[in-house]
Amino acid sequence: MSSRYVVAVDVGGTEIKIAVVDSHFNIYSQTSTPTPKADRTAAETIRIIATQVKKLSTAQPIEAVGLIVPGTLDEAAGIARWAGNLQWENLPIRDLLQDAIDIPVAFGHDVRTAALAELRSGAAQGIKDAIFIPIGTGIAAALIINGEIQSAQGNAGEIGHLNVDGKRLCVCGKVGCLEAVSSALAISSAYAELGSAVSTSTEKIYGLVTSGDPLATQVWKSATVAMSRACEVLITVLAPEVIIFGGGLSNAGEMLLRPIRNDLDSSLTFQQKPRLEIAKHGSNAGVIGCAMIAFDLIA
Template structure:
């Protein structure tokens, strides 16, 4: 049996796992993403520690890593990441210098989208969109059977203008992720309720209990997501939209209001199936493992 380490670098956490070639997670680790790390020095050191820790007792053949932001998948370069404060970080090269195993680096959402396309909720559709809602929001666009990234710039739907007034990490106001990411929902609820440290899982529970403040914040976020979905449907006409990332744990609380809003908003467009990611919030990890096994299989 062969093993790889899969690491998903998000704006809040670094999720890592030791994965076997049946794509089974053997062990996993979760650490906070280092802050104030624009040169990625602390993140590289953390990844090295994680690989050493997860490799104990196993022979690891490769590392697959994915990261949020605008990412050049061919060269493994993070061009820009608002949530990590990275610009032109040569992630694949930096990791390869530090580790004695082959490394492949990619975009977090396209990597997760690949897992969903091969084995998950997007399997069987020639045209689909995988939307991950976590600290930020981005999409993997499958058009005519292929994930399209346009040199890494495509799919940054978190920065579609949905007409709000919240400040976004990109420097503008009104972006989707400033209105409807897990971080944005928590921030908006905390501001409205005068509380702090409230997770989206707790807010979702309050929504189920008909709490008026939580329901208002949630409905505003769902409307912003529906507006973005409408734009994507009108432009790309996917057969399915798949929701992943932390917010996908809310399942019907996410799908139903977006579906209802689309029923009111769409006129001539075909309505896609709305689904929750098969791998839920581990799609990035599974996708990284797939990329790592692809790398070692190509080398054989």
């Protein structure tokens, strides 16, 4: 059977990832471009995506485009209600893109769509109650309850803004949020403020933790302790069988899971302890889920 193709577009706070994906969910020609800063009307973002889609369409016919974005959304109407890291408010982003490329666009939330990939063919497959937490520029969770991803009209799962008693200012305007301590962006910023003037990637930072660097260790510990506090709340309220970590930071593997597991071992009392796992699709879960919703649209 010959393959069909879609383009998956993941607009993140730091970069826009664009990939061609076939109907067997093989990923081709993955590119990433820095996300335009403060692009409130998304004009520049749309221009970047449309240019790439046009270019990719010359190599193979593209039948649909999947577009996933962070924040609170009206998924049915294709509207980004609030995306702090993108500075978008009430933006009809799906129709803006569809008008620019004239190809059907499937629209979804970045985290819930990545969770769909884990639910259909990854670490949450066959599991009824799970929580999926990708850690990137921001943090949100997909809540899988009784085998279904909960959306609550697009507002559920914004755990990045749980108060974990942090000291840093968050994009939402409050101090104390999980996202301002444990996101990849927060980890890099905290490390830069403590010593190194240049920005250091999180990959480099967890490498430094392994080699015993005290500043990196301090930043990593703050990040994992705060994540444990958030997990404790989620476990107490939702009793998941498994918590799955994804996003760029999940490449740290056991470096990420071990301190959280140890912390939970000492803080949980009566609660059922969930397994902690890394997403099977790793940091590609978003792209694969995005292709899934695009293929669902044309099925």
